Amino acid sequence: MARFSENLRKNPDPEATGDPADFLFHVRGVGGVGKSTLIAEWRETARRAGALTALVDEHDVHGTESALTALTRQLAEQTGPLKEYDKALDQYRRAVQAAGDHAPEPPSVGDGASLPSRMVTQAAFGAASLLPGAAVVAAVANPDDVARGADRLVTGIRRRRRGNGAGEAALSRAFVTELDRLCGRDRHRWVVLFLDTWEQTGRHLEAWLHELLAGTHGEFPLDVVIVLAGRDELSERDWGALRPFVVDVPLDVFTEQETRELLAVRGVTDPEVVEAVTGLSMRLPLLVALLAQAGLRAVDDVVEAGADLTDHAVECFLQWIPERERRETVLAAALPLQLNHDLFACAVPGAAPDAWDWLLDQPFVSGRGSYRQYHAVVRASMLRRRRMHSPTAWSAAHTRLAEHFAAAREAVERTLPERVRSGDARSADARWRRHALDETYHLLCVDATAHLPQALERLAGIVGAAPAEPTGWAEPTGWADMLAQAAQACDSAEPAAWARRLRATAGEEQPQTAALDLLCAAGTPTRARARALAVRGFRHYCAGRPAEALADLDRAVALAPRLPEALAYRGHLRAFDGSGAQALADLDAALDLDPAYAWALSQRGAARALAGEVDAAVADLTAALELEPDSATALANRGECHRMADRRDAAVADFTAALDLEPGNPWTHACRGRVHLETGRLDAAVADLTAALELDPHNVMALANRGRARGLAGRYSWAVADLTEALAHCSGEADAAVAAHLAAVCRRSGQAEAASTVLDATGRVSTESAALLTEAAVLRTVVDGPARSLDAWDRCLEAAAGSEDELEPATARLLHGIVALDTEPDGLARAFLAAPRVLRILVDVSATVEELARLEAPVGPRAEAALRRLRGPAAP
Numbered sequence: 001m002a003r004f005s006e007n008l009r010k011n012p013d014p015e016a017t018g019d020p021a022d023f024l025f026h027v028r029g030v031g032g033v034g035k036s037t038l039i040a041e042w043r044e045t046a047r048r049a050g051a052l053t054a055l056v057d058e059h060d061v062h063g064t065e066s067a068l069t070a071l072t073r074q075l076a077e078q079t080g081p082l083k084e085y086d087k088a089l090d091q092y093r094r095a096v097q098a099a100g101d102h103a104p105e106p107p108s109v110g111d112g113a114s115l116p117s118r119m120v121t122q123a124a125f126g127a128a129s130l131l132p133g134a135a136v137v138a139a140v141a142n143p144d145d146v147a148r149g150a151d152r153l154v155t156g157i158r159r160r161r162r163g164n165g166a167g168e169a170a171l172s173r174a175f176v177t178e179l180d181r182l183c184g185r186d187r188h189r190w191v192v193l194f195l196d197t198w199e200q201t202g203r204h205l206e207a208w209l210h211e212l213l214a215g216t217h218g219e220f221p222l223d224v225v226i227v228l229a230g231r232d233e234l235s236e237r238d239w240g241a242l243r244p245f246v247v248d249v250p251l252d253v254f255t256e257q258e259t260r261e262l263l264a265v266r267g268v269t270d271p272e273v274v275e276a277v278t279g280l281s282m283r284l285p286l287l288v289a290l291l292a293q294a295g296l297r298a299v300d301d302v303v304e305a306g307a308d309l310t311d312h313a314v315e316c317f318l319q320w321i322p323e324r325e326r327r328e329t330v331l332a333a334a335l336p337l338q339l340n341h342d343l344f345a346c347a348v349p350g351a352a353p354d355a356w357d358w359l360l361d362q363p364f365v366s367g368r369g370s371y372r373q374y375h376a377v378v379r380a381s382m383l384r385r386r387r388m389h390s391p392t393a394w395s396a397a398h399t400r401l402a403e404h405f406a407a408a409r410e411a412v413e414r415t416l417p418e419r420v421r422s423g424d425a426r427s428a429d430a431r432w433r434r435h436a437l438d439e440t441y442h443l444l445c446v447d448a449t450a451h452l453p454q455a456l457e458r459l460a461g462i463v464g465a466a467p468a469e470p471t472g473w474a475e476p477t478g479w480a481d482m483l484a485q486a487a488q489a490c491d492s493a494e495p496a497a498w499a500r501r502l503r504a505t506a507g508e509e510q511p512q513t514a515a516l517d518l519l520c521a522a523g524t525p526t527r528a529r530a531r532a533l534a535v536r537g538f539r540h541y542c543a544g545r546p547a548e549a550l551a552d553l554d555r556a557v558a559l560a561p562r563l564p565e566a567l568a569y570r571g572h573l574r575a576f577d578g579s580g581a582q583a584l585a586d587l588d589a590a591l592d593l594d595p596a597y598a599w600a601l602s603q604r605g606a607a608r609a610l611a612g613e614v615d616a617a618v619a620d621l622t623a624a625l626e627l628e629p630d631s632a633t634a635l636a637n638r639g640e641c642h643r644m645a646d647r648r649d650a651a652v653a654d655f656t657a658a659l660d661l662e663p664g665n666p667w668t669h670a671c672r673g674r675v676h677l678e679t680g681r682l683d684a685a686v687a688d689l690t691a692a693l694e695l696d697p698h699n700v701m702a703l704a705n706r707g708r709a710r711g712l713a714g715r716y717s718w719a720v721a722d723l724t725e726a727l728a729h730c731s732g733e734a735d736a737a738v739a740a741h742l743a744a745v746c747r748r749s750g751q752a753e754a755a756s757t758v759l760d761a762t763g764r765v766s767t768e769s770a771a772l773l774t775e776a777a778v779l780r781t782v783v784d785g786p787a788r789s790l791d792a793w794d795r796c797l798e799a800a801a802g803s804e805d806e807l808e809p810a811t812a813r814l815l816h817g818i819v820a821l822d823t824e825p826d827g828l829a830r831a832f833l834a835a836p837r838v839l840r841i842l843v844d845v846s847a848t849v850e851e852l853a854r855l856e857a858p859v860g861p862r863a864e865a866a867l868r869r870l871r872g873p874a875a876p
Helices: 004-005 035-050 066-081 083-099 115-128 133-139 143-159 164-182 196-213 236-245 256-265 270-281 284-295 309-319 324-330 341-347 356-362 376-388 393-417 422-428 430-446 448-465 477-491 493-505 513-520 526-542 548-560 564-575 580-593 597-609 614-627 634-642 650-661 664-679 682-695 700-712 715-725 734-749 752-763 771-783 786-801 808-820 825-833 839-852 859-870
Strands: 024-028 052-054 191-195 224-230 246-250
Touching: 004 164, 024 035, 024 634, 035 052, 035 191, 035 808, 052 066, 052 548, 066 083, 066 164, 066 191, 066 196, 083 164, 083 734, 133 256, 133 580, 143 356, 164 191, 164 196, 191 196, 196 650, 236 246, 236 752, 256 270, 256 284, 270 284, 270 664, 309 324, 324 341, 324 356, 341 356, 341 393, 341 448, 341 700, 376 393, 422 430, 422 682, 430 448, 430 477, 430 771, 448 477, 448 493, 448 513, 493 513, 513 526, 526 564, 548 564, 564 597, 580 597, 580 634, 597 614, 597 634, 614 634, 634 650, 634 664, 664 682, 664 700, 664 839, 682 700, 700 715, 700 839, 734 771, 734 839, 734 859, 752 771, 771 808, 771 839, 786 808, 808 825, 808 839, 808 859, 825 859, 839 859
Parallel strands: 024 224, 024 246, 052 191, 191 224
Antiparallel strands: none
16 A cells, blocks of 8 residues: 555656656455455545546456446546547447458567657666666666567567457547546646456457557556556566566465454454454455454354355355345345346346345445446355255256346347358357357356356357457457356366366467367367367368368268268368369258258358359359348359359349448459459459459459450550469469460450460460460461461361360351351351350450451451351340
8 A cells, every 4th residue: 555655656757756656556366365455445545646547347348449438438527528539439439330340450560669668678777777686687688679579569469459450549549648638637647547357357458558558559648557456467478578667566365463453443352253263264355354244253153163264254244144035135146157237137036126236235246337246255155055055046046047148149149140140150249259158157057067068069169250360369268267167156177177278278379279279189078079170170271271171070070970060161161172072962961950051051052053053053042042131152152153154134233232241352353343254344344353353462363354354455465464464373274264365465466476475385285275276276367367277277176176165166166167168157156156154255255256357358257247146136
C-alpha cells in the first residue's frame, strides 16, 4: 500500500527527476491471497489522490474493443463524455457491420528502433545502473540493440493478434488521445488503469498493451499508471524486454500479525481461537476472512474434525446463514461457471424475488456488470458439498444448465448466415463458442466419463475451424481451464489430465497446431481422435500437403468409418487428385450418414462435374443451395457446371450471385471472366480477370485467359505479356494450349517470325499437340499460302484424330476443309457447331476463320461463308 501511495506522489517525467514514478505494476498470487482486495484498496487510494481510475476483468474483456469501451465508459462517468473515443467507436462498429473484419499485415520493423522503444530502453539502463553489478550489463549491452529487440517483440506479438486490426488501431489511437487530454487537466494528474484477472484478460490485451507502451498508437502519457493483477508470473518470452519497468508485487499469505489484526477487527480475540484459525486457514486471506465472519467463539468451532480445510470454512460460513432457503440458494447458485440473472433463475428455480440481490452482497461474490462469479476457492468447496450431499439434485441441476446453454447456442446459430449454421464453421462465432464451452462443462459435471469424448471432439472441431495460427487465439487454454474446473467439480482424474496436456500446448511456438497434434495422438478417445485427424488432414490439404492430408484422412476413416466429415474431406481431396470413383464413393458414404450435409453435397457436385456428370453435379449443387442458400462456393461451382453445359447466362447469374456474397474470391472472378470471354464480351472479361489477378497474382488460368481476351480485342502487346508470363508457369497440355494462343496473337499482330519461334521453342511441335499443330498449319497458310500448307494440315488432322478432346478434331476439320477446298463451307461450319461444348472455343476459332477470310480466292470467300454461319443466328 505504502509503495503505491508513494508512487502517486512522484514526478512521472524521467527527464525531471532521477527517481520517476513507476507506470507498470503487476500484482500476482494464488486465488484467495487477496489480489482483488489489494487492487480495490489501491483504487480507493488513487481516487483519494485525485486520480481517475478504471478497472476491467474477464467479464468485460472479449477483445481489444470491449476492453477499451469498458475503460472509457468508467472514465467518462468521472469526467463526462469522451467524444473522441465515442466517435471512433461508432466508426469502428459501423465498419465491422458493413465490411467485416479484415486485419492488415502489420508493417515490418526496420533497422532502427522506434523512438518509444529507445526511450524505454534508455530508462531501463538508467534504472539498472542503480543495482549491484549493473555496470557490467550496461557496459556490455548496447541500448539500441535492446530497443530493437523490444520493437521485434511488439511486432511479433502484433502479427499474432486477431481481429479488425485497422479498426482497433483507430480505437487505440482515440483512447490514447483521450488519456492525454485527461492527464492534461490539472485536477486529474493521474489516470490509473486496472487490468484484473490477467491470466484471462491478457490473452486478449497482452499484444495491445505492448503496442500501447511502445507508442504504436501515439505517445503514451507519462501520467498513466497501469496495474495488472493475475495468478501467474509474466512470461519471459513475452515480457523479457519490458521486465525492468514492471514493479512486481507478489502476494503471499498473511503474516501471523496480519491474521490477528483482521480477526480482532471482526471481534475474534481469544488467543486459542486465533491460533486455531491461523492453523486452519493457513493464513490464506480469503479463508481468514470467512472464518472471522463465521462467528467463532471457541476452539471447538474451528476444529478440523476430519473435514477438508476449505469445506469446513465454508460450512462455518453457511451455518452463519440462519435461513435454510438462503443456504440452499448459495449452494445451488455455485454450479454455473459465472452468473447473471438468467443463469441464477435456471440454477435456483423458484428462488425468492430478492434472492439475487441478496446473493450479490455476499463477500465471496465478485464482478460487475451483467456477470458475477463466486471466488474459486469458495465455489470449489460448495460444489464438493453439493455433489456429495445431493447427487440427484446435482445431476438434475447440471442437466438443466446444459440444456439452457444448448438452447442459447442454438439461438446464436439461428442468427448466423445459413452457410455457417451447421458444422465447424459456426464455431467462428465467439458467442457460440462460449455457450458450447459452458454446455460441455455442465455435461461433464453430470457424467465426465460419458461426455469427455464428446467434449474433445467438439474442441477438435473448434480448433479446425479457426484461422491458421491466429494471434491471441486462446481456445485450447480456455477449454483447459474448463476441463480443470469440471475435473475438480466432479472429482474426475481424466478431465484434469487433459487440462494439463492442453495447457502445455499454450507454450508452443504454434499452440493451435500443438493442440491439434495432441488430439490426434494415441490415448484420445476414438471418435474425438478421428475428428481431430480429419480436421488436421483437411488443413494439410489446404496448405498444399496432399500426401500428409491423405494419410491423416485414411487414419480418421479407419478409426471412425461412420464419421461424415472424415469421409467428405477425403472425398474432396480424391476428387481433385484424379481418383474420381473413390471420391464419389467417399462422398456418397458421407451423405448416406448425413443426407443434410450441405458441404458434402456441394463437394459431390464438384466431383461429379470433374467426372463429366454435369447434370448430376447441378442437381447436387442445387440441393446444397436449398440447405444453404448463401453458400458462395456452391453457387460458384454450379456456375462452372452451367458453363461446362454451355448455359452461359445461367453461369453468369450464379457467378454474380456468388460474388455478391463473397466479392473477394479470385477463382469466381476468373470463372465469370472466362464466360465473358467465351461469349465475346471482351471488356467484361478483361475486367473480371484483372480483378482475379489483383486478388491472386499467381492465378495462371486468369492470366492466360486475360491474354486471350486482350489478343481478341486487338491489344496485342498486353496480350503477349500476359500469355508469355502464363507460359512460364505452365506445363503439359496447359503449356501447349497457352503456347498456341501466344502464337496466334503474334501472328495476328503481324509477327509471324515470333509466332514460329513460340511454336518451335523447346520442341513443342514434336509433342504432337493438336492445338500446336493446328496453329502451325494456320501460320503456314497465312505466311506461305494455302497450297504450301496442306502437308501441315495433314499432320494437324492426324494428331487431332487421336485427341481425347472432341473440340480439337472439330476445329481441325473445319479449318482444313476451308483451306483444302474439299467440303462446302456452310456444311463445315454446321458440323463444327454441332460439336459438344463448342462455345468454349467458338470465339477463338471465329477469329481464326476471320483471318483466313482475308486471303485471296478461293480460300478467302470460303472462309467468309463459313464465318457467316459461325456468327449467324443459328450459332449457339
